[in-house]
Amino acid sequence: MTLPQPERRTRKDAARNRQAVLEAADALFARSERPEDLTMADIAAAAGVGKGTLFRAFGDRAGLLRALYEARLEPVVEAVETGPPPLGPTAPPQDRVPALLDAILCFKLDNRPLALALEESGTSSSPYQAGHYAHWHDRLRSVLEQLPALPNPAFTAHALLAATRADLVEQLAGREDVPREQLRAQLAEYASRVVAAR
Template sequence: MPEPERKTRKDAARNQRAVLEAADALFARAQSPEDLTMADVAAAAGVGKGTVFRAFGDRAGLLRALYEARLEPVRQAVETGPAPLGPDTPPQERVPALLDALLCFKLDNRRLALALEASGGGTTPYQAGHYEDWHGLLRSVLERIPGLTDPGFTAHALLAATRADLVERLAGPEGLAREDLRARLARYADRVVTARPADAPPE
């Protein structure tokens, strides 16, 4: 590979890291993340605005990249980590643990999660790539629970309880404490994964 091409790739990777770090700091401090522009991020990173657009496409692309970078430790714990998130955990225990991890992530990244779910042409999280990942994961775990029907719909219903706009409503205007929110979600998830099928005989 020619040396100039290798240097260009290294420069691009360095610029991308600088932009993500700058965006991370700006979103952490911003009172209104929706007001932050690509120009703001470029200035904070010390690069041209064109560099940000080339690396991430648009504001939604930058938000997605930042969100994914923050989510990566959670994803690693889900894929290879120990109980309760890791793959060796019994499914009835793993489902509430996965939802709790996602809820805590949304609570720790409230502004970014809201900005991401409200970007990209609509106020919906369902267009985000990470939603499909989480739905597929939950569905695969739910499929291992004996007697649980329609795991695909159930995964959607469980994930709805962790929508960023709902988390913001509960943690903001309704004033629910973090541990209260986590406990309520855990009880809800536990009822779903331990519910007796409608046609199951009584014990």
């Protein structure tokens, strides 16, 4: 009988613990009314692991939030990079811009507590310094650059993405109780007007 190698067992334990932490964090953020109050200790207790395990696997709270956000976001990123029109890379830019913003908005509506917690934990308390923001800005700017008469695609990308900020989504969907389909329609109209105004 061959016993498992200690290193292999350690890697399996680490992978299992990482998954348990992500699942526990996912559940906690989904039902939390104040995601900023969730601590690493809360998440460790819910996952059944020590706090040190969290810090070894994710570095800090922001690292855990990023890992959870990226895991949830993976299908959206895949659709943007390889999916069919109007979101995928073969769609005309005037169709792709509203579709891209709609995908981001829907993701944030579906993940409001997590998106809010992550954007509030950006470098220097600025969501604009976070890696996920840079990803979406680069992606949107590259689509806008395909519209030759559009001035300053980089600024336009910032202005359009401002309409999908988690704090604005929370204000509109959470505090003002604006229906989801109304938010989507308003954003689509805004994005289409910006693209058409070139």
